[in-house]
Amino acid sequence: MSLDKLKREKAKIEKAITAMEAKEKKAAMAKVVAIAKESGFDLAELVGNTTRAVKKAISAPAEKAAPAARKKKKVAAKRGKVAPKYRNPEDSDMTWTGRGKQPIWVRDYLAAGGTLESITI
Structure with missing residues (x-):
């Protein structure tokens, strides 16, 4: 063919x-x-x-089905925005909430002898 x-x-x-x-x-x-x-x-x-x-x-089938082996995952609640706690003394537009990794300006400020209390908003 x-x-x-x-x-x-x-x-x-x-x-x-x-x-x-x-x-x-x-x-x-x-x-x-x-x-x-x-x-x-x-x-x-x-x-x-x-x-x-x-x-x-x-x-559902006529016979009783076996219970499900897996459980439903819990959904994490969405978190809203958090207000900033710290402000860069040299640039007031730069802020940090205090959560997560410290920004470079915070690390530099602390290394220069500053304290978090002095930059608290």
Whole structure:
């Protein structure tokens, strides 16, 4: 067979697979609707605005499932901005909150004999 002929056959097969899947889905949906009607339910009632507990009960297997092995991670609370505690005496625009690594100007100031209390805002 030539490459072109193989590609055409492949396209036909893919089209047939897609059609067969759609047909099977339609048949499955018809079965679900029929079972819901026999039980006195509207399908929208079963699938539509359901609560989390109902969805869990519908999707859970008949047998009791084993408890989940992993725990949910706690989400750290977002912290807001902290007001600065220290101001550079040489440049009043440079400030530091006192958290994290000391800025270079703070280290230099302390190395020159200054104290944090003297630059506290």
